[in-house]
Structure formats: C-alpha cells, structure tokens
Amino acid sequence: MKAVGIILAGGKKSTMGELTAHRNNSAMPIGGAYRVIDFALTNFSQSGVKKVGVISQNSTRSLADHISSSKWWNFGRKNSGIFLFTPDMLSADTFSFRGTADAIFQNIQFLKRSQEPYVIICPGEQVIRIDYNKVIKYHEEQGADITLVCKDMGNESVLDYGVAELDEENRLVGFEEKPLDPQSSTISLGIYVIERQLLIQLLEQLNKEGRHSIVTDIIMRYRKKLKIVAYMFDGYWQTLKNIETLFATNMDFLDPEKRNEIFSNGYVYTKAKDDPPVKYSLGCHIKNSILNGGDIVNGTVIDSVVSRKVFIGEGAIVKNSIIMEGCTIGKGAIVENAILDKSVYVGEGQIVTGTSDNIRVLAKGSIV
Known part of the structure; x- marks a missing residue:
C-alpha cells in the first residue's frame, strides 16, 4: 500500500460525561468485544497500510494499553508498526496540541521519515468499514490534491457536522462547519487522502502563519486553490459524539441487517483476551x-x-x-x-x- 496512516485520537469529549473521565474516546468499548479505534486500525490493516501514527492528547493510558502490541492488527512486522504520539513526548514548550493540523505538524518527522507517496488521515472514534485502496484509486483518477470521504445523510440532521457543497463532478465548492442553515445534506467524515509532500508543505506554511486546523485552514481556505474532491461513501457509519450515539451504535450491533453491514468487509481485529466461554x-x-x-x-x-x-x-x-x-x-x-x-x-x-x-x-x- 502506497500510503501511511494517521489516526487523530484527540481524547476527552465532555458530551460523554463520566465515560471519558478516565479513558480516551477512541478507546471507548463498542459492540461488547471491541474498542472503537479497532475499526480505524482494521481498515488500515486490511487496505495494506503498513505504518500508522496515532496522535492523542487526553486520557492516553487506556489507549496506549490497548494498542501496545501492534501484532493484533497485523502491524507487527519489520517495516510496519503503530506509533503513538502525545504532547509529553515532544521537546517543545507546549504541553498540548492546538488543533488537528498542529497535532500532525508537531509530529511531522513521522511524515518526513516515511517513504509512502500518500497520507490517509482519519478520526479514531468512528465505526466504519472502508477500503482505502478504492479511495486512493479514485483520488488518482480525479487528479486531486485532497480527497475528502463524504456521505449523503439524506433527511437526517447535519447540524453537528462539517457540510460539503459539491459541483456535478464532486469537486468541493463550499464547506461549512456545523452550519445553522445547511445548504447540502453531504457531510465530511473527517477522512482525508493527500500527497505526503503536499501535506508537509501545507503544515509548515500553516505553522508560519499561526494556523492549526485541517478543516478551517486547509479544507476551507484552500478549496479554490487546490483541487479538493469528495469520495462518496454509502456504507454503515457512526461517530461516537455523545451518550446517545454511543448507545445507538451499540444497539446497531444487535440489528442483523446493520451488523452484517458493519462486518461486510470481514473480521474486525482487536486485542485478544484469554477468557473462558460464557x-x-x-x-x-x-x-x-x-x-x-x-x-x-x-x-x-x-x-x-x-x-x-x-x-x-x-x-x-x-x-x-x-x-x-x-x-x-x-x-x-x-x-x-x-x-x-x-x-x-x-x-x-x-x-x-x-x-x-x-x-x-x-x-x-x-x-x-
């Protein structure tokens, strides 16, 4: 696979209340046997990505314990691995990341030391099964600078998401973060494909300008200068943004139709436990x-x-x-x-x- 993966596993969500008081949101148990980050790691593994950087800021212990052995996701090989990056690992004066772009910039050596031509960036708190080979193929066919993975939410509310406006060729022409009056039902899933050298250049430029956000300072700001296109995803997707979505997503595992969709691409890998049967x-x-x-x-x-x-x-x-x-x-x-x-x-x-x-x-x- 000609891409390196980055998982943004920010950490604490106030909307999760006590459930994230002692754990990173990406380490939230889901479906009885998994942590939600298992889905991001499995997608990378099954797509052939060899190296994955996990960038986390808050309540990292639970996450570090879960991903401590990369073999469970088939990353435990000579030229592969899972790499955890947190603010306290840096020699910089800051003790926190100031935004999504800044989180990657402060770990930019991970990108500079990599050889893969592309970078795939995704959140760590989504339940989704996606083949990134198809996304990269689409990215290359479109001659895109950046590809967003998007989903048409139909009649569902999109007030809590980044809403993308696309032209007839699925090129991004407008983007609003949590709009009061959305002009589209298409949302960004927070998954991006970008050429590695281009990402390095953009991150270094943003740092000089004191800018720190992927969405605001790259996607929205460069939408006219760069060719940014949308890859439309139509499978199962949920993001754990509050107690209600956590509960609903777990209940989806009990629905045969949704469960089959969740596992449509095969097994989801996770850290094995040596427990007796029920x-x-x-x-x-x-x-x-x-x-x-x-x-x-x-x-x-x-x-x-x-x-x-x-x-x-x-x-x-x-x-x-x-x-x-x-x-x-x-x-x-x-x-x-x-x-x-x-x-x-x-x-x-x-x-x-x-x-x-x-x-x-x-x-x-x-x-x-």
Missing part, C-alpha cells in the same frame, strides 16, 4: 444480546450488549442496556435503558433504570 446457568434467559468471554449469566438478558467478565445474578433482568467489563449485577436486580461503565456493582434487588430518551449512566466503579 457460562449459561440453568434457567437463564437470553434474547437478542451479545455476551463475551468470562460472563456468568444466571438471570435474563434482553436486547443488551454485555462485555467480558460480567456476573448477572439469579432473577436479575438486564434489558436494553450496555454493560461494560467486570460489572456485577446482583440477584433480583433490574437494569434497563442504562450504560454501566467498568466494574460497577449493582446490589441484590437494586433498580437502575433510565428511559429511551434519557439513558442512565453509572460511572466506573460505582456501587448501587
């Missing part, structure tokens, strides 16, 4: 749910995503919920419309319920 006790009841290694189920689980090493007691009911690693749900307890972070303990007979419009969230290590 133990289903006599009298338990499971319906339309995902369970994982080390779980012990004595009660009822309906329409839920349950991570590893979870204990569900006799007579307990878990419904329409996300249960993360190491939780204990006691005998006769009820958990419904809720997200339980790691190592939560729900005592015997206790009730933890939210609503479909207001998901109840219990922070890591909570005791009820």
Whole structure:
C-alpha cells in the first residue's frame, strides 16, 4: 500500500460525561468485544497500510494499553508498526496540541521519515468499514490534491457536522462547519487522502502563519486553490459524539441487517483476551444480546450488549442496556435503558433504570 496512516485520537469529549473521565474516546468499548479505534486500525490493516501514527492528547493510558502490541492488527512486522504520539513526548514548550493540523505538524518527522507517496488521515472514534485502496484509486483518477470521504445523510440532521457543497463532478465548492442553515445534506467524515509532500508543505506554511486546523485552514481556505474532491461513501457509519450515539451504535450491533453491514468487509481485529466461554446457568434467559468471554449469566438478558467478565445474578433482568467489563449485577436486580461503565456493582434487588430518551449512566466503579 502506497500510503501511511494517521489516526487523530484527540481524547476527552465532555458530551460523554463520566465515560471519558478516565479513558480516551477512541478507546471507548463498542459492540461488547471491541474498542472503537479497532475499526480505524482494521481498515488500515486490511487496505495494506503498513505504518500508522496515532496522535492523542487526553486520557492516553487506556489507549496506549490497548494498542501496545501492534501484532493484533497485523502491524507487527519489520517495516510496519503503530506509533503513538502525545504532547509529553515532544521537546517543545507546549504541553498540548492546538488543533488537528498542529497535532500532525508537531509530529511531522513521522511524515518526513516515511517513504509512502500518500497520507490517509482519519478520526479514531468512528465505526466504519472502508477500503482505502478504492479511495486512493479514485483520488488518482480525479487528479486531486485532497480527497475528502463524504456521505449523503439524506433527511437526517447535519447540524453537528462539517457540510460539503459539491459541483456535478464532486469537486468541493463550499464547506461549512456545523452550519445553522445547511445548504447540502453531504457531510465530511473527517477522512482525508493527500500527497505526503503536499501535506508537509501545507503544515509548515500553516505553522508560519499561526494556523492549526485541517478543516478551517486547509479544507476551507484552500478549496479554490487546490483541487479538493469528495469520495462518496454509502456504507454503515457512526461517530461516537455523545451518550446517545454511543448507545445507538451499540444497539446497531444487535440489528442483523446493520451488523452484517458493519462486518461486510470481514473480521474486525482487536486485542485478544484469554477468557473462558460464557457460562449459561440453568434457567437463564437470553434474547437478542451479545455476551463475551468470562460472563456468568444466571438471570435474563434482553436486547443488551454485555462485555467480558460480567456476573448477572439469579432473577436479575438486564434489558436494553450496555454493560461494560467486570460489572456485577446482583440477584433480583433490574437494569434497563442504562450504560454501566467498568466494574460497577449493582446490589441484590437494586433498580437502575433510565428511559429511551434519557439513558442512565453509572460511572466506573460505582456501587448501587
């Protein structure tokens, strides 16, 4: 593959509340067995990208632990690898990145030491399956300077996204970030293909001018000077921007049609865990749910995503919920419309319920 990958795994999102108090958003558990960054890493691996830089700023420990061994994504070879970059690894006076472009600029040696002609930049908090070989082929066919991966959202709201206006040849003619009155239903997914030397030149110029954003200072500012085109993606896509999208994305793993779309390109790679199989006790009841290694189920689980090493007691009911690693749900307890972070303990007979419009969230290590 003639590209190097960069994953922007910024870190903390205030809209995730307690769930990102101790973890990077790109390390958020998803689908029971994965972290959301697994999808970005798998896309790169299956597209033949050999080197991936992960740039992170906040709550990096959970992310570093997950990607510490690159072999799980087939990067553990002689001329490949996953490289984690954080502000405290730099000798500069700053202790933070000032924007997406600045984050890459401060690690520009990674690009200068690479030999691949192209760079693929993507976020670390999206559930998407995409073949970058097709994107690069399109980029070359169009003779583009920059290719954005975009999606037509149809009748869905685009107020929280970067909205692209395209001409009849899919060339970018206008771009607005979170517009109040969007003129298009096409959004940018934050995935870019750009020639490596061009990116280096742009980053060095932006640094001289005190500019720090890919969107504002490259995409919007250079849209007339450079040929920027859109590659239209029509598959499954979700980004974890708040509690509601986290919950909805997990529930999509329980929908057969959406699940098949998520895994349409094959397996999603992740860090392996050596857990025993799920133990289903006599009298338990499971319906339309995902369970994982080390779980012990004595009660009822309906329409839920349950991570590893979870204990569900006799007579307990878990419904329409996300249960993360190491939780204990006691005998006769009820958990419904809720997200339980790691190592939560729900005592015997206790009730933890939210609503479909207001998901109840219990922070890591909570005791009820």
